[in-house]
Amino acid sequence: MEKLFQDHVTELKARGMINGDHVRFAELADRAAEELYVGEIDAYMKRELNVKAQFDVLKKYGLLGIHVPKQYSGMGGDAIALSLLFERLGQVGMGVVTGLDVQTCLTEAILTRWANEDQKKKYLVPEAKGERFMSFCLTEPGEGSDPSSLQTTFEEKDGGFVINGEKYLITNGSIANAFIVFCRNKEKGISAIIVDKDEHVEKEAEIEEKLGLFTSDTTLLKFDNAFAPKENLLGNFGDGLKLAYTGLLTGRLGIAAGCVGVAEDCLNAAVSRSKERIQFGKEIGKHQLVQHRISVVEQQLGIASGSVERAAYWKKRYDDDPQDLELRKAADHNVTLAKVIATNAAGLAADNAIQLFGGSGYSILTAVGRHYIDVRASRIYEGSNDVLELKLASDLLGKGFEAYK
């Protein structure tokens, strides 16, 4: 196992925070990450989308269904297993983390919690097996942080729904076989409807001009009179934002855990570089300011990792008893906290690690350069950190203090 990840797993085990099953998940995650690494870097250099290749490897290890119950062809892993997987994959890069997060966290979490048995058979089982892919379609060109203002519509017609609108920045939009689309209707409110891919779902653009995350697929989709049969409504009419929240709660944990992996990889790189690079007749690691930067990376890793461990604990407790509102509050607050802390920490870790590489670090040829660019998006997607910070404050201040609304 990769050394820092192994140390973390060993330490969690010694403190009784994880069991033998978690260790086995961690071993699988490590093997998948090893196998993913070369292809991922190669694709990054060529700026090639790599999602299918990433998913082939993850599928081989059963990891596309890590958080899906066994009766639906998943591995039945809990929130702690999920966070270990994302931590290890974060070392490879946020490109893998972003695509997997949409598959295993956003869409599978929604289906696991809210789909009926027929929907689970048709959509969740093939997703968990890695036979089909789904996208999470919330954001629009005119709406992001405030999903209550989304404009995509559905009309009831011919025993189903006709959907019209555009969805922006949709991860895995090119490869998805089906889409969870959040859309509104005057009478029925914002609802979540599964739309199968056909000629009425058009990829208007591949967002190629992104700053980074080159191996991850980001698209602009147009739903042009797309039809979904009435049995594709998820939950009840008007439940859309509640369902989106279920996905985002799991998704934010995955992203935060991925950021722990980013910080680990930055620490590895910072330490090796500081021992190898000689300037002024000695290893740069012997200069005090260089040691300060290594220490900063280590500190960021520490706070990111601690926050994710706590978030995973509360998320697991809530998953075990989803009717308990106090557990929901604890999971929500701690996952939000971890998302903000870990994404900021990984950004700072990458920034400090790059400095130790000097000019050569300012390049996608280095892992720290790739992490620096890629991890920036994590402070924006799945809830902008600015909005989430306000949410954290209002959790503490109480009702009437929701400044973000």
Ligand SMILES: Cc1cc2nc3c(=O)[nH]c(=O)nc-3n(C[C@H](O)[C@H](O)[C@H](O)COP(=O)(O)OP(=O)(O)OC[C@H]3O[C@@H](n4cnc5c(N)ncnc54)[C@H](O)[C@@H]3O)c2cc1C
């Ligand atoms: C690489 C990538 C992948 C993505 N994948 C998906 C996906 O698969 N599915 C999907 O639906 N979306 C996806 N998104 C979209 C993402 O979730 C949105 O970009 C995000 O929610 C922010 O929305 P916005 O970009 O419209 O920013 P806006 O909502 O316009 O906000 C701009 C900025 O204003 C500030 N702001 C806004 N409102 C407030 C407030 N109330 N208080 C304080 N500050 C505020 C924040 O700093 C925010 O960052 C992806 C985005 C990226 C970059």
